[in-house]
Amino acid sequence: MKTIIKQFRVLRALIVRELMMRYGREGGGFAWVVIEPMLLCVGVTTVWMLLKPGYERGVVVAALVFTGYMPLTLWRHLTNPAVHMLRRNRHLFYHRSISTLDLFWSRQILEFTATTAAFLIVYVALRGLGLVEPIYNWSLCLMAWLIMAYIAGAASLIMAVVTENFEWSERIVQPFQYLVVPLSGVFFVVDWLPQGAQNIIWFNPLIHSYEMMRAGFIGPGLTTHWTWWYPILFSSILVFFGTAGITRARKRLIF
Secondary structure (H helix, E strand, C coil): CHHHHHHHHHHHHHHHHHHHHHHCCCHHHHHHHHHHHHHHHHHHHHHHHHHCCCEECCEEHHHHHHHHHHHHHHHHHHHHHHCCHHHHCHHHHHCCCCCHHHHHHHHHHHHHHHHHHHHHHHHHHHHHCCCCCCCCCHHHHHHHHHHHHHHHHHHHHHHHHHHHHCHHHHHHHHHHHHHHHHHCCCCCCHHHCCHHHHHHHCCCHHHHHHHHHHHHHHCCCCCCCCCCHHHHHHHHHHHHHHHHHHHHHHHHHCC
16 A cells, blocks of 8 residues: 555656646646647647538538547647657656656656546537537547557557667657558548458557547447457557566666
């Protein structure tokens, strides 16, 4: 029990430290943790609604954009800080109570909490304006959100390990992030693709989260293709190798 309390205090201290470093001590600065991802989604939704008609293949554009860009925002906010994350904070490892996983999880918790709050605020705003219908299945949307967080967290572990061990890898992370976007389901629904493309895209674990989110948000009016076990299995394999790699990195970093 004492160990759990100790680790909780370490995580809390690291989260507060991250907030102070990024936004200063002003209360308005803390608000940007939520406002930052919220503005991205609102901006993109507005542009899409101006360029597109009210519906895209029978789906409300606002619902399509919201269920695409909010999971994408979660993915980006969880994966972007992973590059050289350990190296930038190596001075903290001289404190024996702080582990590499403490540092990793504190950042993940902060970004997840902020993006989740942004999700709820944007949804309430869209609902209040009458641009989207009530969520059809909250539990399915929650499962999709958590699965996306798990996939992104697993990918972050791998990115953190790879960028610490291979200097050249930093240069390919950004192109990889750009390639992920058009293949992840942000702009399309799997059922809109030809059958051959559907069979191939199924192996992208991100697709399942987007499809599940849209199934829960829009309901049976949209045909979706997803499974819960594949992205969890895929991510668990990444977590296994990523955890092993990130825990070994500490010894090299403190010398």
